[in-house]
Each structure stands twice: as C-alpha cells, then as structure tokens.
Amino acid sequence: MVHERIEMNPDIMGGKPVVGGTRVPVELILRKLGAGMLPESILMDHPRLTHDDIHAAQAFAADYLADEDIVYG
Template sequence: MKLKHIHSDPEILGGKPCIKGTRISVELILETIANGASITDIVQEFPKLSPEAVQEAVLYAVSVLRDEIVIEVKSVA
C-alpha cells in the first residue's frame, strides 16, 4: 500500500502513525470517527487535514488489521 499522507517517525508521538506534517495520529482520527464525527467534521476541526488524508488514515487502519494474526487463548481453570 502506497501511503501519501501517513507517516511514522520515532521523534513524533513515539512513532505512532500520523498525518504527514502534523501531530494528528491515525488513532485520534479513528477515535473521532468512532465518536460519531464525519470526515467533514474532522476536516473542520483540524483544518490542516484534507478529506483524502482522513480517508487514507482509515484505509491504513484497515490494512493493519487485515494483516493481524489472531491467536485464540483459552484460560485454564
């Protein structure tokens, strides 16, 4: 996946994926969407963001989860 807007730098937010040129993390964008905000709402709240950058943040999160390996762990009682 070629990312135009997402960047990770250990010197910025401890390496969390962010929108390039900002300290706005993919995590913050997802949390804002989860709380009911639309892409338009997010762009209005964070004028440095474009709708494309917000959409790419969501697509980035999807790609990370797609590659996640889930291992079932059963507790022993």
C-alpha cells in the same frame, strides 16, 4: 502496503502513525469517526487535514488490521 499520506517517525508523537506534515495521529481520526463525528467536523477541528487524509487513515488502519494474526480461544 505503502501509505504515502501516513508517516511514522520516532521524533513525532512517539512514532505513532500520523498524517504526513501534521501531528495528527491516525488513532485520533479513527476515534473521532468511531464516536460518530462526521468527517466535516474533523476537518473543522483540524484545518490542515483533507478528506483524502481521513480516507488514508482509514485505509492504513484496515491494512494494519489485515496483517494481524488471528488467535482463537
């Protein structure tokens, strides 16, 4: 699936997925959300981000996990 807001470039953050035009990794956004941080607080920490960028990070992660192989015991 194509995610227009998320980019991967080996010259930016070692190729990790980041929000386009920033150096903010998808992983960082997800970790902050997982720790209970509200999107508004993330936006205050990273003023170049938007609510749509946070949603794009979540959608990217969901699509990535949907393509993972499931291994049972």
